[in-house]
Each structure stands twice: as C-alpha cells, then as structure tokens.
Amino acid sequence: MLLIGPPGSGKGTQASRLKQWLGIPAVSTGEMFRLEIEKKTELGLEAEKVISQGRLVDDLLVQKMLETRLSDPDCRRGFLLDGYPRTVAQAVFLSQFLAKTGRPEPLVLHIDVPADLLIQRMSARRSCPLCGRIYNLLNSAPSKADLCDDDGSMLLHREDDRGEVIRERLEAYETWTRPVVEHYAGGSYYKINGNRAPAEVFASIVESVNIHRVQLQTK
Numbered sequence: 001m002l003l004i005g006p007p008g009s010g011k012g013t014q015a016s017r018l019k020q021w022l023g024i025p026a027v028s029t030g031e032m033f034r035l036e037i038e039k040k041t042e043l044g045l046e047a048e049k050v051i052s053q054g055r056l057v058d059d060l061l062v063q064k065m066l067e068t069r070l071s072d073p074d075c076r077r078g079f080l081l082d083g084y085p086r087t088v089a090q091a092v093f094l095s096q097f098l099a100k101t102g103r104p105e106p107l108v109l110h111i112d113v114p115a116d117l118l119i120q121r122m123s124a125r126r127s128c129p130l131c132g133r134i135y136n137l138l139n140s141a142p143s144k145a146d147l148c149d150d151d152g153s154m155l156l157h158r159e160d161d162r163g164e165v166i167r168e169r170l171e172a173y174e175t176w177t178r179p180v181v182e183h184y185a186g187g188s189y190y191k192i193n194g195n196r197a198p199a200e201v202f203a204s205i206v207e208s209v210n211i212h213r214v215q216l217q218t219k
C-alpha cells in the first residue's frame with residue numbers, strides 16, 4: 001500500500017491510523033535510513049557517509065535498504081510505504097520487487113489537498129520551542145496568543161512553515177508526484193479528498209481499502 005500526499009496534508013496522521021487499523025508497519029525512507037545508520041549496518045554506514053558529505057543518497061542504495069526492510073518478517077502480511085516511490089523509475093523498481101516476492105501491485109492512496117489551502121494551513125502553524133507541541137491558529141490556537149498552553153513559552157513560526165518555503169516544497173512535491181500518480185492511474189489508485197477532518201479522510205481511506213480487498217478476492 002502506498003500513501004501519497006503533499007506536505008501538510010495530514011499524511012502522517014493517516015499513516016499511523018492505517019498502521020493501527022491493519023496491523024502492518026508503516027515504512028518511510030527517513031525512518032529506514034535512521035534505523036540502518038543506528039544499527040551501523042553496511043548500508044547504514046554507506047548512507048551515513050553520503051549524507052555527511054552533503055550528497056543525496058542514490059536510488060540504488062535506497063533500493064537495497066528497501067529490499068532489506070521489506071523482507072523483514074513484520075512486512076509479510078503487507079506494509080504501508082510512506083514517501084516512496086518518488087519517481088517513475090522507483091515505481092518500476094517497486095513493481096519488480098513486488099512481483100519477485102509474489103505480491104500484487106500496490107494499492108495507491110493519494111491524499112489530495114489544493115495547494116492554496118495547504119499554504120493557508122501550514123502558514124498558521126506555530127510550535128513550542130520547549131515541549132515541541134504544535135498549534136494551528138486556524139483550528140487549535142493556544143488559549144493565550146503566542147504562548148504555549150503547557151509551559152508558557154513564546155511560540156515560534158518555523159522557517160519551513162513560511163509561505164515561500166511552503167510554495168517551494170509544494171512545487172517539488174508536484175514535480176515528483178504527478179508522473180508517479182500517472183504511472184499508477186490505471187491500477188488500484190484512489191484519490192482521497194484531504195480537505196476534511198482527519199476522521200472523515202480516514203473513513204474514505206477505509207472504504208477504498210475495503211473495495212480493493214474485494215477486488216483482490218474476486219481476481
């Protein structure tokens with residue numbers, strides 16, 4: 001199962017709900033990297049070297065890590081991939097890996113939110129530098145303006161929650177997502193309207209997963 005969604009779409013929340021509901025691991029490339037580096041595996045050391053030199057980890061290394069991770073016993077019943085594939089080449093690799101390990105093509109869930117709305121949402125985000133709590137002036141504002149409810153610290157408007165940076169991130173996302181989405185459009189692809197309360201978004205996801213299950217059974 002793949003979960004695709006722009007930054008600020010609430011993808012993280014939906015991933016953790018899905019993980020809980022289905023009892024499958026949510027695998028993100030970031031987490032995969034951290035684990036391999038922590039465990040000081042051969043792949044981890046290689047990645048660490050590349051990252052410390054300020055270079056991007058290449059596709060081949062990511063593929064090797066992914067193959068290792070997805071071969072773990074907890075992925076046997078299925079898994080949720082978060083933030084991968086980012087390119088059509090990666091999608092092709094994933095299909096080959098799935099076929100090789102006797103698995104079906106992925107169910108693709110695409111959480112869609114219009115860009116202007118995302119910019120609004122993310123610009124309204126404030127975070128506490130002390131406890132890390134996140135506020136949103138639109139729907140979860142602190143009771144005293146600019147102060148954390150828990151510890152009274154002055155809230156911060158993070159650099160990457162500012163308009164210009166958000167626009168850049170969204171553009172980068174659009175650039176990589178569009179071809180990947182087009183690649184999957186003919187398969188089990190579901191576009192979910194992400195411009196709703198998290199519970200409603202999750203209800204649509206559950207519905208799509210159930211439709212997909214029936215389709216798999218009747219194949």
Ligand SMILES: [Zn+2]
Binds near residue numbers: 130149150152
């Ligand atoms: Zn705080």
